[in-house]
Amino acid sequence: MTLKKIWAQGLCWLCRRTDQLVTFIGPIEVNGKRAPAFACADCCNWSRQYVNAYTRQLDARPA
Numbered sequence: 927m928t929l930k931k932i933w934a935q936g937l938c939w940l941c942r943r944t945d946q947l948v949t950f951i952g953p954i955e956v957n958g959k960r961a962p963a964f965a966c967a968d969c970c971n972w973s974r975q976y977v978n979a980y981t982r983q984l985d986a987r988p989a
């Protein structure tokens with residue numbers, strides 16, 4: 927199942943630009959307090975690549 931992303935004008939929490947459409951990327955927790963975080967398409971793509979590389983690294987660990 928793929929959730930449909932909703933894009934809106936706002937602040938990207940990763941690059942801090944405000945001139946891009948952003949989508950919800952999940953809650954961010956700092957010292958027990960949570961806030962919704964949003965990211966632009968470029969940062970979502972970068973995050974996707976980072977997560978894929980990270981999980982490939984985990985999968986490559988010896989059993």
Ligand SMILES: [Zn+2]
Nearest residue numbers: 938941966969
């Ligand atoms: Zn961004």
